[in-house]
Amino acid sequence: MSSTNLTLDQRDISFAIRDWLQIGRLKNYKKYAEFDQTTLEMIVEEGISFAIExxxxxxxxxxxxxxxxENGRVKVSECLHKPYQRAYELGWASTSNSQEYGGMGAPAxxxxxxxxxxxxxxxxLGMFFGLTSGAAKLIETYGSEMLKGKYISKMYKGQYTGTMCLSEPHAGSDVGAGITSAERLGDGVYKIKGTKCWISSGDSDLGENVIHTVLARVKGAPNxxxxxxxxxxxxxxxxxxxSLGEWNDVTVASIENKMGIHSSPTAVLNFGDNNDCMGWILGSEGQGITAMFQMMNTARIYTGLIGLSMGGAAYENAKTYAHERIQGTNISKIRDLSQQSVAIIEHPAVRLNLINMKSRVEAMRALIYYTAFQFDLERIAETSDEKENRQNMIDLLTPMCKGWCTEVGLEVVQTGLQVMGGVGYTKDFPLEQLYRDARISTIYEGTTDIQALDLIGRKILRNDGALFQILMKHFSELITEKKDHEEMGHLICIFEGYCESLFETSMSTQKILNERGMEAIALYATPFLMFISSVTAGWLLLQQAVIASETLSKIRSKEGLEDLDDSDFILKNENAIFYSNKLKTTRYFLEAVIPQYHALLEGGKxxxxxALEITF
Ligand SMILES: Cc1cc2nc3c(=O)[nH]c(=O)nc-3n(C[C@H](O)[C@H](O)[C@H](O)COP(=O)(O)OP(=O)(O)OC[C@H]3O[C@@H](n4cnc5c(N)ncnc54)[C@H](O)[C@@H]3O)c2cc1C
Incomplete structure (x- = not known):
């Protein structure tokens, strides 16, 4: 029966980085000169093998x-120690961290x-790597030379782990309500006092020290x-x-008993119970939230990635199971009692579930890879305009990656569980754990509703909708360029319809804002996030589908298969199956998936x- 280990769609990954993003072009820039296409593909392949094996x-x-x-310190499952060490030895825990401090230096x-x-x-386990890299990068950007020297390489080697401490019992979504205090001692050193809760990787025996990045309020600072x-x-x-010095008066008060991610310790931490906890400032006073946003933006994209990781793993598992599980007869031959039972993959309802999963996984992958690639392009940008353009896209797409991909990832895992029937609900298969683990992703790093408010309030409405206009301009360019495309023209027209709907929504937003105030805008912020993100993912899938369509034509003419009809042709060429599937998942996503997110906006329209007036 189905493998309980990870499998993922390596064909779609290599298509995305080679044919679509053409990531090898980064080699032309000094920063990535050592990473040609072949090297990058090899890194990806080996990294994936490490994850699987x-x-x-x-x-x-x-x-x-x-x-x-145990004795005031957290112990993680013993089985994590070896892969943790190996991940650092082989570079998989710091693949895109800077070489200056021992990272591999590969593109983001x-x-x-x-x-x-x-x-x-x-x-x-992945959360340990992400949080440690994130905390170290904060030190790299905002720390003094002394802090950089003491911490970064040890964090990039896994000797020290890192955390991100924002939340407090009374400060969850509202980070600004935090009351942890900092008292100046001089020379950038402060005395820290307070309690932080929900701290992922908050303590462990994986490294020899834990480096917390902590938001606190210097005495006398504004609320x-x-x-x-x-x-x-x-x-x-x-x-x-x-060398390691004295204990810094950080106490692990407790760890949470959670629904999922049981291998990740989520701690309540007390800082300065004995009035002896020292903190070293990153950047300057009052710059905390700006600095933390640097980590949070990356962390938000990485949290969106959880939707893709979990959804992708769930799809592969469900697909394998659907090929193996024999149940029922083919519906078109149901009256023929001599018919043998078939694998469930033959049932139309199961196939619909699988294409729902596959198309969403590919859409998430497109959105997240494209966003990550903007970081790489920003780093090599040669003009300030180009840098700003890339940063604008990152700002706009970050809440979409976090908000949309985590929700969609969860939908995909839940559909996968359904495909597997009863066994999906047991611990014999990974789906039940994937579901429990994925469930946190829509909550931490800012809930989906908070992402939606960020998207509307800080990204769409600000500066008279400048960022929204930029996105719409990108959409229009694709429409103008490909409207007459022989195979894709029909889908481009459908896409154009969604763009018009987005435009109308944005126009009515201003009117609603004037008439009913921000409360009415906030009411439909999440449905708006779900719709605009799905349209953005559709835009990226269309780009991929154009490549797929053109590549299919080339394969046909190169192999002299022009006369075969589609179903016979794809049987003759393994690559053709992939490209032909890409056209199908894109068409399904545009015609059947985006409308589901569009419908969420109906109340708003x-x-x-x-909801604002009802009595609950
Ligand atoms: C397993 C786990 C790991 C975590 N890891 C970390 C970590 O490493 N570091 C860290 O600092 N924190 C961490 N957190 C905390 C996490 O970021 C918060 O739980 C999250 O931000 C939500 O805050 P809250 O739980 O206080 O919920 P609340 O803020 O009380 O929100 C409750 C509900 O109200 C909604 N809501 C609240 N305010 C608004 C608003 N203004 N508009 C619309 N809706 C709103 C929310 O969307 C949510 O649905 C973790 C949490 C968990 C469960």
Whole structure:
């Protein structure tokens, strides 16, 4: 029966990086000169093999074992120790971290793909890598030379782990309500006091020290996010010669008993119970939230990636199972009692579930890879205009990656569970764990509703909708360029209809804002996020489908197969199956998936504000 280890669609991944993004072109720039297309593809292949062979076997065991506190410190499942060490030795935990501090230095897109595989193999372990890299990058950007020297290479080698401490018991979505305090001691050193909760990888025995990045308010600073500053707060202080010093008065108060990600310790941490917890400032006072946003933006894309990782793993599992599970007869031969039972993949309803899953997974992959690639293009941009363009796209697409992909990933896993019937609900197959693990992704790093408010409030409405106009311009370019495309023209027309609907929604937004205020806009912010994100993913899938269509024609003429009809032709060429499938998933996504997200906006279009007025 189905493999319990990870499998993922490596063909779609290589198509995305080679044929679509053509990531090898980064080699033309000094920063990535050593990474040609072949090298990049090899890194991806080996990173994925590592995830499948070394990480994936730990998924169920570490879920069963969970984490525990012993003598005030967290112990993770024993089976995680070896893959953790190997990931750092082989570079898979710091694939796109800077070489200056011991990272592999590969493009961000490549690091993200390796993380896609590792997350799918064991999300709890993948979170350690992501948080440690994120915390180290904060030190790289905002830290003094002393902090950089003490921490970064050890974090990129896995000797120290890292965390991101924003949440407090009374400050969840509203980070600015945090009351953890910082008292100046001089020379960038502060005394930290307060409690942080829900801290992922909050403590463990994987590294020899834990480096917390902590938001706190310097005494006398204003309320809200503007008064927050960011500090490096190690569990053990680090001496000037790099050796571990005294305990820094950080206490692990407890760990959470959660629905999923059991291999990831989620801790409540007390800082300064004995009034002896030191923090070193990153950047300057009051710059905390800006600095943390650097980490949060990447962390949000990486959280969106969880939707893709989990959804992708669920699809592969469900597909394999559907080929193997024999049940019922083919519906078109149901009256023929001599008919043998068939694999469930022959049942139309199962096929519909599978194409729903496959098309959504490919759409998530397109959106997330494209966004990650904007980071790489921003880094090599040669003019300030070009840099700004890339940054604009990152700003706009980040809440879409986080908000949409996590929700869609969960839909995909839940559909996969359905495809597997009763066994999907048992621990004999990975789907039930994938579902429990994926469930957190729509909550942490800012819930879906918070992403939607970010998208509308900070990205769409601001500057008279400048970012929205940029996106619409990109959409229009594709429409103008490909409207007359022989095979894709019909889908481009459908896409154009969605663009018009988006445009109308944006126009009515201003009117509603004037008449009913921000409350009415906020009411439909999440349906809007779901719709605009699906249209954006559709735009990217269309680009891929154009390539697929043109490649299919080339294969036909190269192999002299012009006269064969489609179904015979694809049987003659393995690549043709992939490209032909790409056309089908794109068509299905445009014709059948986007309308589901479009429908969510119906109440908004009718200006139904009952939710604001109803008595609950
Ligand atoms: C397993 C796990 C790991 C975590 N890891 C970390 C971590 O490493 N570091 C860290 O700092 N935090 C972490 N968190 C905390 C996480 O980021 C918060 O749980 C999340 O931001 C939501 O905050 P909350 O739980 O207080 O919910 P609340 O803020 O109380 O929200 C409850 C509900 O109200 C909605 N809501 C709240 N405010 C608004 C608003 N203004 N508009 C619309 N809707 C709103 C939310 O969308 C949600 O549906 C983690 C949480 C969990 C469960």
């Amino acid at each position: 070394v990480v994936s076997p730990t998924r169920a065991e570490s879920d069963r074992n969970g984490c525990r506190i 897109t490549i690091g993200l793909i390796v993380s896609e595989a590792i997350n799918g193999a064991n999300l709890g 809200g996010t503007k008064g927050l500053s960011l500090f490096v707060v190690p569990y053990f202080r680090v001496n000037d010669d790099g 009718k200006q139904n504000f009952d």
